[in-house]
Amino acid sequence: MNNLMNYYETHNESERLFSDKAHQLEWLTTTHFLKKYIPQNSEIFDCCAGTGHYAFWLAEQGHAVTAADLVQKHIDIMASSEKAKLLKDIFVCNSINMPNIKDNSYDVVLCMGAYYHTHSSAEREQIISECIRVLKPDGILVVAYINRNAVFLNHFKRDPDTALSDGVINTGENGVFYASDFNELDCLCEKLKLTPIANIGTSGQIYILMNEINDLNTQQFNEFFNYHLRVCQEPSIIGNSMHGLYFAKK
Numbered sequence: 001m002n003n004l005m006n007y008y009e010t011h012n013e014s015e016r017l018f019s020d021k022a023h024q025l026e027w028l029t030t031t032h033f034l035k036k037y038i039p040q041n042s043e044i045f046d047c048c049a050g051t052g053h054y055a056f057w058l059a060e061q062g063h064a065v066t067a068a069d070l071v072q073k074h075i076d077i078m079a080s081s082e083k084a085k086l087l088k089d090i091f092v093c094n095s096i097n098m099p100n101i102k103d104n105s106y107d108v109v110l111c112m113g114a115y116y117h118t119h120s121s122a123e124r125e126q127i128i129s130e131c132i133r134v135l136k137p138d139g140i141l142v143v144a145y146i147n148r149n150a151v152f153l154n155h156f157k158r159d160p161d162t163a164l165s166d167g168v169i170n171t172g173e174n175g176v177f178y179a180s181d182f183n184e185l186d187c188l189c190e191k192l193k194l195t196p197i198a199n200i201g202t203s204g205q206i207y208i209l210m211n212e213i214n215d216l217n218t219q220q221f222n223e224f225f226n227y228h229l230r231v232c233q234e235p236s237i238i239g240n241s242m243h244g245l246y247f248a249k250k
């Protein structure tokens, strides 16, 4: 846990999604599918909200949004935003155990952080089970995860020797991050009796193609985004996408 706190003390999470065109692809794809699968006027709990980009955006779409995060720095950034008034509540919370939240409270739970920052399968299962507990019957769970094949290839591109020897492709362990096996969310979903809705490779090949995507002009970028939307649910793309987003129904 200390490693995670130290990581976010120095990492600027507020700027990650908007730092360049390539990173915006993840934001545009994620908001596209949130819009597609979340019913209007939902009661939403964003339990790993970071600095609040998705929570604020969902509130602007007319949903009733409560935001939480493990890291006080992120809570402070959200609370000091002029958009904080759009949210129902903002508080520190560890998604592995949310005793202050009643069973069956929310139409939608976003778990977009804790899963890929947790380093044992038992704890990952506990996090997803907590999210399911606070979801209403038929509620929608949205889990963000990282694909280990994409982590390996990105590492390999930068430094083949250390990528081949560091073991991420076998264990998924990557510093403060945990990268999932291709079928992991499907298996967990089945075990916890969730009904899968969609699995999306939100960032596609952006880490391999970073320079090429950032060099696109606006029209080319829009065309590339349309291509990405067409293919981002294909298994061949999902497994190679750094970020994945899994939608399932309780």
Ligand SMILES: C[S@@+](CC[C@H](N)C(=O)[O-])C[C@H]1O[C@@H](n2cnc3c(N)ncnc32)[C@H](O)[C@@H]1O
Residues within 6 Å of the ligand: 008, 013, 017, 047, 048, 049, 050, 051, 053, 054, 068, 069, 070, 071, 074, 093, 094, 095, 096, 112, 113, 114, 115, 117, 144
């Ligand atoms: C990379 S940020 C993503 C933020 C935002 N959800 C997004 O997708 O842009 C991951 C977030 O997960 C939070 N987090 C990690 N483990 C958590 C836990 N067990 N409970 C709540 N939040 C957690 C981190 O503090 C961080 O803000």
